[in-house]
Amino acid sequence: MLGFRFIRAIGVIRGLIFMKPSANHISPFRPLPFLGNPHVQTIVGSYFRGPIPPLPVRLSTVRLTDGDQLVLYDSKPPGWCPGGVMALLVHGLGGSHRSTYEQRLAALLLPHGIRVVRMDMRGAARGLPLARGTYNGGCSEDIRAVVAELRCWDPAARVVLVGFSLGGNIVLKLAGEAAARPVPGLEAVAALNPPIDLEACSRLIGLPENRIYDRHFAQLLVQQVHRQRRFFPDLPPIHLPPEPTLWEFDDLFTAPRGGFRNALDYYRRCSSAPLVPAIQVPALLMTARDDPFVAAEPFERLPSRPNIAVRIEAHGGHLGYVGRDGRGRYRWAEPRLAEWIVETMMKDE
Numbered sequence: 001m002l003g004f005r006f007i008r009a010i011g012v013i014r015g016l017i018f019m020k021p022s023a024n025h026i027s028p029f030r031p032l033p034f035l036g037n038p039h040v041q042t043i044v045g046s047y048f049r050g051p052i053p054p055l056p057v058r059l060s061t062v063r064l065t066d067g068d069q070l071v072l073y074d075s076k077p078p079g080w081c082p083g084g085v086m087a088l089l090v091h092g093l094g095g096s097h098r099s100t101y102e103q104r105l106a107a108l109l110l111p112h113g114i115r116v117v118r119m120d121m122r123g124a125a126r127g128l129p130l131a132r133g134t135y136n137g138g139c140s141e142d143i144r145a146v147v148a149e150l151r152c153w154d155p156a157a158r159v160v161l162v163g164f165s166l167g168g169n170i171v172l173k174l175a176g177e178a179a180a181r182p183v184p185g186l187e188a189v190a191a192l193n194p195p196i197d198l199e200a201c202s203r204l205i206g207l208p209e210n211r212i213y214d215r216h217f218a219q220l221l222v223q224q225v226h227r228q229r230r231f232f233p234d235l236p237p238i239h240l241p242p243e244p245t246l247w248e249f250d251d252l253f254t255a256p257r258g259g260f261r262n263a264l265d266y267y268r269r270c271s272s273a274p275l276v277p278a279i280q281v282p283a284l285l286m287t288a289r290d291d292p293f294v295a296a297e298p299f300e301r302l303p304s305r306p307n308i309a310v311r312i313e314a315h316g317g318h319l320g321y322v323g324r325d326g327r328g329r330y331r332w333a334e335p336r337l338a339e340w341i342v343e344t345m346m347k348d349e
Contacts, residue, residue, distance in 0.1 A: 030324070064145055069127065070127055070142065087117070089102045097120050108334055167191075197295060222249065254266060276308065285299060286333065287312055
């Protein structure tokens with residue numbers, strides 16, 4: 001019996017190591033045994049990194065109109081040719097280019113000849129000393145500037161935007177705005193667990209059972225603000241409670257720094273849900289009904305559009321999706337994103 005279990009364990013490890021992306025259909029997500037609880041999915045998904053091969057990276061920066069700079073991490077696959085596909089990955093709240101969901105997706109896309117660019121939004125990771133400003137759920141103009149930079153690298157590049165959590169709201173917002181103000185080169189957009197209704201999500205994360213997440217993200221943001229002040233001591237002082245909630249942080253810091261009246265004004269003006277129906281390129285929105293702090297109801301209210309796929313899984317938590325995909329992998333979401341990107345962007349090649 002022990003020998004059988006050992007052999008089975010080796011098989012599991014081999015399946016995790018030798019990950020290969022596939023364009024075949026991936027069945028609906030099913031959590032691993034004993035991992036069905038959304039909080040378990042969210043927490044295990046955050047800490048279970050899994051094997052990620054080293055990624056080739058070239059660093060560069062893009063200067064924004066106000067003087068702030070963003071850091072880009074460019075991973076070019078062997079044999080990549082001008083006019084090919086570029087995937088711009090946008091991290092979530094408290095994340096960066098180092099976020100494991102971005103690394104996993106990049107590792108899946110590169111073998112298909114897709115060039116992957118990860119970015120640090122204002123004040124994140126290496127971008128901390130390069131930006132006096134901070135990012136928020138509505139900073140789509142920063143993403144627009146990065147796409148323009150990618151097109152400077154290659155004027156014929158075909159760009160797909162991929163956002164995770166808060167980054168998903170931002171890329172969907174930009175894709176919707178592109179109906180009135182086109183984004184040259186933008187051909188598709190995908191978002192995983194995006195908070196498309198920021199007000200509803202803020203109320204959800206504020207519930208007592210989700211207080212652990214509220215406290216966690218608020219602390220991350222407060223720490224980031226204090227680190228930023230070390231590089232820019234002339235910035236206006238901040239006045240926050242000892243342990244602010246996310247709503248309080250957004251009301252006292254995010255909103256005034258971003259030019260909004262208060263947290264509610266920020267949430268309502270920056271939510272992507274009203275703009276999603278205007279998206280004209282192929283779009284994929286994926287979320288989980290049991291996500292502890294991204295409300296599923298706004299996805300159900302989106303009008304049906306032939307170019308927009310909305311997928312609501314019963315389980316998965318927030319960016320968790322720890323479960324088999326039928327081919328030996330134990331992270332369901334990133335292979336699904338890679339599959340859709342390859343099918344959407346490479347079908348004519």
